Amino acid sequence: MNNSASPTAPATGKRPASGHGHRPTRTPEFERRLARRYRAERNFKRMGQAAIVFSIAVLVFLLGNMLINGIGGFQRAELSVEIDFRESGLTGDETSLTAPSSAKVLELQGLPEIVDRYAQRSLGAAGAEQLSADAWRDIAAALADDPGLIFGRETFELAASSDLAAGLADEGSPEMQALADRLQGEGVLSNNWDLGFLSRSDATSPQQVGIWGALKGSLLTMAITLALAFPIGVLSALYLEEYAPKNRWTDLIEVSINNLAAVPSIIFGLLGLAVFLSIFPNYRSAPLIGGLTLALMTMPVIVISGRNAIKAVPPSIRDGALAVGASPIQVVFHHVLPLALPGILTGTIIGMARALGETAPLLMIGMRAFVATPPDGFTSPATVLPVQIFLWSDEIDRGFVERTSAAIIILLLFLLAMNGLAIYLRNKFEKTW
Amino acid sequence: MSPIILILIAIGLSLAGWLAGRAKAWTFQESGSTQRPVARPTYHAWYVAVWIAIPVTIFIVAWSILSPQLVTQSVLASPGAADLPAFGFERESWLAEARAVAGGNAPGVFNEGAEALIDPFRQANARYSVIGYVLTVLIALAGGMFAFLRLRPDFRARTKVERVVMVALLLASLVAILTTFGIFMSLVFETVRFFGMVSPVDFLFGTFWGPDPMSSPDNPDASRYGAIPLFWGTIFIGAIIAMIVAIPLGLMSAIYLTQYADPKLRTWVKPALEILAGVPTVVYGYFAALTVAPMIRDAAVAVGIENASTESALAAGVVMGVMIIPFVSSMADDSIAAVPGSMRDGSYAMGATKSETITRVLFPAALPGIVAGVMLAVSRAIGETMIVVMAASTAANLSANPLERMTTVTVQIVKMLTGEGSFDHPATLSAFALGFVLFLVTLVLNFIALRVVKRFREAYE
Numbered sequence: 001m002n003n004s005a006s007p008t009a010p011a012t013g014k015r016p017a018s019g020h021g022h023r024p025t026r027t028p029e030f031e032r033r034l035a036r037r038y039r040a041e042r043n044f045k046r047m048g049q050a051a052i053v054f055s056i057a058v059l060v061f062l063l064g065n066m067l068i069n070g071i072g073g074f075q076r077a078e079l080s081v082e083i084d085f086r087e088s089g090l091t092g093d094e095t096s097l098t099a100p101s102s103a104k105v106l107e108l109q110g111l112p113e114i115v116d117r118y119a120q121r122s123l124g125a126a127g128a129e130q131l132s133a134d135a136w137r138d139i140a141a142a143l144a145d146d147p148g149l150i151f152g153r154e155t156f157e158l159a160a161s162s163d164l165a166a167g168l169a170d171e172g173s174p175e176m177q178a179l180a181d182r183l184q185g186e187g188v189l190s191n192n193w194d195l196g197f198l199s200r201s202d203a204t205s206p207q208q209v210g211i212w213g214a215l216k217g218s219l220l221t222m223a224i225t226l227a228l229a230f231p232i233g234v235l236s237a238l239y240l241e242e243y244a245p246k247n248r249w250t251d252l253i254e255v256s257i258n259n260l261a262a263v264p265s266i267i268f269g270l271l272g273l274a275v276f277l278s279i280f281p282n283y284r285s286a287p288l289i290g291g292l293t294l295a296l297m298t299m300p301v302i303v304i305s306g307r308n309a310i311k312a313v314p315p316s317i318r319d320g321a322l323a324v325g326a327s328p329i330q331v332v333f334h335h336v337l338p339l340a341l342p343g344i345l346t347g348t349i350i351g352m353a354r355a356l357g358e359t360a361p362l363l364m365i366g367m368r369a370f371v372a373t374p375p376d377g378f379t380s381p382a383t384v385l386p387v388q389i390f391l392w393s394d395e396i397d398r399g400f401v402e403r404t405s406a407a408i409i410i411l412l413l414f415l416l417a418m419n420g421l422a423i424y425l426r427n428k429f430e431k432t433w
Numbered sequence: 434m435s436p437i438i439l440i441l442i443a444i445g446l447s448l449a450g451w452l453a454g455r456a457k458a459w460t461f462q463e464s465g466s467t468q469r470p471v472a473r474p475t476y477h478a479w480y481v482a483v484w485i486a487i488p489v490t491i492f493i494v495a496w497s498i499l500s501p502q503l504v505t506q507s508v509l510a511s512p513g514a515a516d517l518p519a520f521g522f523e524r525e526s527w528l529a530e531a532r533a534v535a536g537g538n539a540p541g542v543f544n545e546g547a548e549a550l551i552d553p554f555r556q557a558n559a560r561y562s563v564i565g566y567v568l569t570v571l572i573a574l575a576g577g578m579f580a581f582l583r584l585r586p587d588f589r590a591r592t593k594v595e596r597v598v599m600v601a602l603l604l605a606s607l608v609a610i611l612t613t614f615g616i617f618m619s620l621v622f623e624t625v626r627f628f629g630m631v632s633p634v635d636f637l638f639g640t641f642w643g644p645d646p647m648s649s650p651d652n653p654d655a656s657r658y659g660a661i662p663l664f665w666g667t668i669f670i671g672a673i674i675a676m677i678v679a680i681p682l683g684l685m686s687a688i689y690l691t692q693y694a695d696p697k698l699r700t701w702v703k704p705a706l707e708i709l710a711g712v713p714t715v716v717y718g719y720f721a722a723l724t725v726a727p728m729i730r731d732a733a734v735a736v737g738i739e740n741a742s743t744e745s746a747l748a749a750g751v752v753m754g755v756m757i758i759p760f761v762s763s764m765a766d767d768s769i770a771a772v773p774g775s776m777r778d779g780s781y782a783m784g785a786t787k788s789e790t791i792t793r794v795l796f797p798a799a800l801p802g803i804v805a806g807v808m809l810a811v812s813r814a815i816g817e818t819m820i821v822v823m824a825a826s827t828a829a830n831l832s833a834n835p836l837e838r839m840t841t842v843t844v845q846i847v848k849m850l851t852g853e854g855s856f857d858h859p860a861t862l863s864a865f866a867l868g869f870v871l872f873l874v875t876l877v878l879n880f881i882a883l884r885v886v887k888r889f890r891e892a893y894e
Contacts, residue, residue, distance in 0.1 A: 037786055044788035048689025051682045052702055058755050059709050062720050235605035243602060253606050256613040262809065262879040263872065264816020266843050267616060270868045273850065274619035296612045303609070329595040357713025360818035360843070364850055386715040386819075393719050393823060401723070408716050415711060423704075 066405050066412070073406025076194040076207050077165035078157040079131055079183070083118045083139070085150045090114065097147040103140040112136045115158075127183050130164040130176075132207055157192055159207040162399045164189070171398060197406065201374050202388065206399030209392070211407050213374040217287055217367070217382030218356060220375060224291020225298055225355050230348055232295075233302030234337075237344070240303070241310040242332050261300040268297045269364025277365060285366040288378045293361050298351040305347020309340040342429030349422040353415050359386040385411045436497045439569055443489040446573040447482045453581060454481030461586040472590035480590040483597050484580035485573045492572050496565055504557040505532075511553035620872055623865030630859040631658045636866060642829035642845070644860035646852055653859040660867065662829035666839040670750040670821060671814035674835060678754025679814075680807060683761025688791055690762075691769055710759035718823030721752035726824055733836050744826035746839040753820050757810050764806025768799040773893055801889040805882040812878035816871060818843040842867045 090109055096102060115136045119128035135158040142156065143149055160168070167176030168189060183189035200210020236253075244250040272293035283289050313336050321331040362368075367383050368391060375382035383391070385407065392404040458474035505528065527547040534547075535554035584590070628636070630653050639659015648654070686706065690699050726748035733741035772795050780790040796803075826838030827848050849864035856862075 037789070041786045041788045044791070045689070045693055048685045048693055051685035052689055052694075055682060055686055055709060055755070055758050056702070056705055059705060062712070062716075065720065065724055066716070232605045232608050235602050236609065239602035239606040243599070244606070253609055256609040258883060259876060259879060260609060260612060262812060262875060263616070264813075264818070264843070264875055266816065266818045266846060267620075267868055267872050270846070270850075270865060271612070271616045271619055274623060274865070275615055296608075299612075300609065327591065327595060329598050333598075353711065357711075357715070359713070359715045360822075360847065363847055368851060386713055389715050389719065390819065390823070393715075393722065404719060408719065411713060412716070415713070419708075419711060 063412075066408050069402055069405035070409040071406075072169075073402035073404070073409075074194060074197055075191045076197075077160040077168045077180075078190060078192045078194075079119070079123055079127065079160050079164075080155055080188045080190075081115065081119045081122045081131070081135075081158055082153065082155045083115065084153040086152065088114045088118075090150060092143070092147065092150055094147045097143050097150065102144050103137060106140045106143065107136070111140060115139060119158075123183065123188055126179055127188070130161040130179070132159045132161050132205060134208060135159060159205075160189065162206050162397055165207055166398055169398075197403075202370060202372055202383070202391075206395070206397050206403050209400075209403055211385070211388070211410055213371055214383050214385045214388035214407070215410070216374045217290075217371070218384040218386075220287035220378055220382060221290040221294065221362075221384055222352060222356060224288055224378060225294040226348075226352060228292065228295035229298040229302055229351070233299045233348070233351075234306055234344055236299075237303045237306030237310060238332055238337065241307050242336065243328070257300045257303050260296070261304060264360075265297055265358055266360040266364065268293050269361030271296070272361060272365040283379050285369050285371075285381045285383070286379045287375060287382050287384075289365050290362050290367050290382075290384065291378075293365060294355040294358060297358070297361065298355045301351035301354065302344070302348050305350070306340070306344045309343025309347065310336060312343065313339045339431075342425050346422045346426045349418050349425070353418040353422075356418070357386055357411065357415060359390055362387050363390070385414075436493060439493045439496070439565065442566070442569055443486060443493060443573065446489065446570070446577070447486040450485040450573075450577040450580070451478040451482040453577070454478040454584060457581065457584050458590075470586040471588065472592075476590040476594050477584050477588070479594045480584070481577055481580040483594065484576040487597075488572050488576045489569055492569060496568070500561050500565060504554065504561050507557040507560070508550060508553045511550075511557075616872065620865055620869040623862050624869045627859060627862035627866045630862070631655045636660055636863075640831060642840075644849070644863055646849070646858060646860040648860075650855070650858040658859065658863060660842075660870070662831040663840060663842050663845055663867065664870075665831055666746065666825070666829065667815050667841040667843075669833070669835070669839060670746050670825065670841055671753065671817065672811045674747060674750025675754040675757055675814045676807065676811065678751055679757035679761050679810060682754075683758045683810075684765050684803070686758065687762040687765035687769065691766055692787065692791060692795075706759040706762060709755070712756070714756065714817060714819040715823070717752050717756050718819040718821075721748050721820055721824035725752055729836070738836060741836040742826065742838045744824065744838045745836045746825060747835040749821050749824040750835070752824065753814055753817055756817070756820070757814055760813060761806060761810050764809065765799070765803050768802025768806065768889070769795055771802060771890060771893055772798045798893075801885050801892075805885040805889070808878050808882040808885075812875040812882075815841075816843065816875055818847060822847050842871050846871075 090106065090111065092102070092106070092109075096105060099105075115131070116128060119131045119135075123131070138158060139156055142154075163172060163176050164180055164183075166172030167178075167180035168184065168191065170177060180189060197210050199212045200208065201213025203209045236257075240250065240253065240257075244253070272289060276289045276292055277284060280286075280289060317335050317339065318331050321335045322328075326334065362384055367387050369381055369383065370391075371381050371383045389404055389407050389411065392400045392407065455474045455478035458470065458472075458477035461470040462474070508528070508531075527550065531547040531550035531554050534551050535558055630650075632655060635655040636658050637660060639656060640661045641656060641659045642662045643657045645654075645657065686702075690702060694702065726743050726745060729745055729748050729751075730741045730743050733745075776794055776798060777790055780794040785793070821841045821844050825844055826840050827844055828838050829840050829845075830838055832839065846864040846867050849861055849867075852861075
């Protein structure tokens with residue numbers, strides 16, 4: 001479009017003026033005006049490009065930021081401590097070490113002191129002080145996994161204190177930095193990949209925290225949400241699209257659903273607090289209540305996307321089924337629903353992804369407590385991934401910054417997987433009639 | 434006793450009823466009688482299963498609410514409960530501890546007095562769980578037998594089952610009304626209680642916000658409950674700063690993507706924008722608090738503004754605006770796409786350039802839709818919680834300086850309800866009043882916006 005001006009330009013003024021005193025069409029003012037208009041056109045296009053570039057840049061910056069910080073969150077500073085169990089005085093065999101109470105028994109046998117003694121031997125007094133206080137639990141767990149260790153000598157990688165971890169990252173107090181340098185030089189302090197982050201739960205020290213407790217809480221909550229929101233959403237979409245008579249009640253239902261889809265999520269939290277928690281006061285911060293609350297929030301999303309999917313099934317299918325003698329219920333459940341199901345599932349996954357990232361309503365119903373053990377059921381206290389991220393982001397300890405970003409990466413991976421699945425379903429099963 | 438086991442029993446019994454019903458219905462077909470059965474065997478099967486599942490489900494729900502109370506009552510009647518304090522907090526905590534130990538949720542009791550209650554709890558739990566199982570099975574058998582005996586070749590099982598399905602469909606769609614009603618009632622109920630303590634005039638028009646959850650709840654200082662600074666903060670962050678970011682960027686990216694970009698670019702950029710919308714708000718909040726807010730503060734200090742806050746309204750508003758971009762963009766996309774192509778063609782035919790066509794023809798024609806989209810975006814922004822909770826301040830401030838600290842309605846709701854405040858305190862109740870205002874405002878915005886969109890669509894159809 002831009003280059004269309006120049007080839008015609010030399011023609012300006014060459015057109016013979018007719019006897020009526022016509023001025024040439026392409027006067028210098030005209031050319032200037034045209035150039036200005038094309039300039040405006042180019043600028044406008046550039047503004048559009050700039051808007052896109054800016055949005056994408058923010059996205060890349062956001063994700064990159066999380067990724068760079070988060071990689072550190074999957075690592076932790078660990079001290080190598082060599083323990084010779086033969087001379088430690090610990091006793092135990094296959095059965096006693098794998099029993100559920102083995103940690104308790106080992107504690108009574110003095111495992112914490114033994115770990116401290118060997119730590120002083122391997123790391124020196126100043127280094128041993130920076131071994132985290134719970135380090136012996138890791139050793140107890142290792143012994144429970146492999147009781148044969150107790151007959152030999154073994155080097156363990158144990159979490160350092162968060163002060164020392166800061167020192168290793170060249171932050172924190174100068175003494176710690178010096179100590180970290182010394183220990184690193186001796187080869188007993190290093191940043192290692194921390195797979196335990198995926199299997200532990202919340203803790204007070206960033207060196208000891210893990211994501212599994214919150215992840216399990218999220219999965220339990222999502223299970224309740226899906227079990228409630230999916231059937232209710234699909235049934236009410238079917239009713240509204242296929243059977244509902246046109247009357248005031250139907251209008252009221254439609255208005256309710258459209259409004260619920262737009263109500264701020266925190267309002268659902270207020271509902272959960274005022275209604276669900278007064279019916280079940282014992283289940284504060286349980287996945288059951290969280291799931292109920294999120295189900296009410298997700299249901300309208302499923303209804304709206306479900307109705308669109310049902311609407312897309314052509315009427316000829318219904319007419320055909322009716323013509324061969326199917327009842328209205330058979331038409332819908334045998335023919336319309338199977339054809340609309342991929343679309344409904346896509347909407348459901350998108351709604352569930354939204355619910356998985358939702359924080360505010362769960363804060364309201366008390367899922368923000370410090371929960372150090374993974375929940376064992378739908379009614380035990382739990383927290384969920386986004387709330388865990390919120391809680392960690394409030395911590396003052398520097399080590400939590402990286403852990404928070406690592407938790408965000410895990411949350412984003414889940415969301416990416418869910419959205420990817422939705423896109424796959426849409427592309428695979430989408431039909432144009 | 435776990436409800437999960439009861440549910441499994443119910444599913445198992447329903448399945449058994451289903452199979453039995455179908456088996457009986459098969460005999461109708463095979464018996465070679467002259468009359469064909471009215472309904473297919475599957476419908477007989479479902480009829481029996483429904484007659485088992487529905488009564489049992491009702492029973493399980495009622496039982497799981499009722500049985501803990503029955504257990505507690507029988508424990509209180511046991512001799513071990515003689516030492517229990519007469520009433521109050523201690524009594525509750527003894528009971529709770531003993532219940533937890535008996536249920537296997539706690540290793541031991543903290544109060545020694547609760548020790549005597551553990552065994553009564555165990556016995557009562559065992560007794561009532563047996564009663565629960567027996568009643569479940571009995572109800573299932575009764576329902577199943579009733580249905581099973583009614584099965585005959587001329588029994589219209591399909592009509593009956595379909596009636597149940599219709600009722601289920603209707604009930605499911607009533608959940609939406611119930612939820613709306615529940616939200617409305619719970620907000621109104623607590624708000625009325627709040628207005629009993631603090632007058633609505635003080636709340637809606639007061640200019641100082643500083644509730645003290647520690648003060649005596651009996652005689653609240655109404656002058657501390659002026660919500661104007663909160664409303665201003667909400668509007669300033671959500672409707673002004675965020676929209677200054679989101680409207681131009683969202684609109685321009687929608688225009689570029691629909692009018693200029695070649696389809697290949699579009700297939701890549703559009704999902705990328707959707708990712709921006711899919712990022713959880715807690716992540717945006719973290720990003721705002723940790724990265725954007727310090728950046729803005731440093732920039733402000735660099736240009737000589739010394740008192741810039743790290744909890745500035747600007748940081749929260751800008752990040753919120755970025756979050757809203759895809760929303761505005763998709764609304765604008767829809768509105769522009771709804772403008773008939775003939776209008777665009779007419780404009781081109783008159784010699785207008787692309788940008789002139791967009792700004793003078795398409796944009797004015799799509800304006801109602803775009804305005805409605807912006808209204809929806811505003812309603813989303815003012816209800817947004819996590820970004821402001823994490824990046825904005827909790828201190829109320831009536832100021833037009835974007836670099837100052839400011840708080841919003843949602844921040845205060847979270848602050849008032851996540852503390853340890855009692856439910857009778859006006860500070861706690863004020864959260865519900867704020868929630869009610871928020872609910873009404875978003876409701877009105879959405880209602881108007883949906884109306885506008887509907888009328889706008891009709892105008893071009």
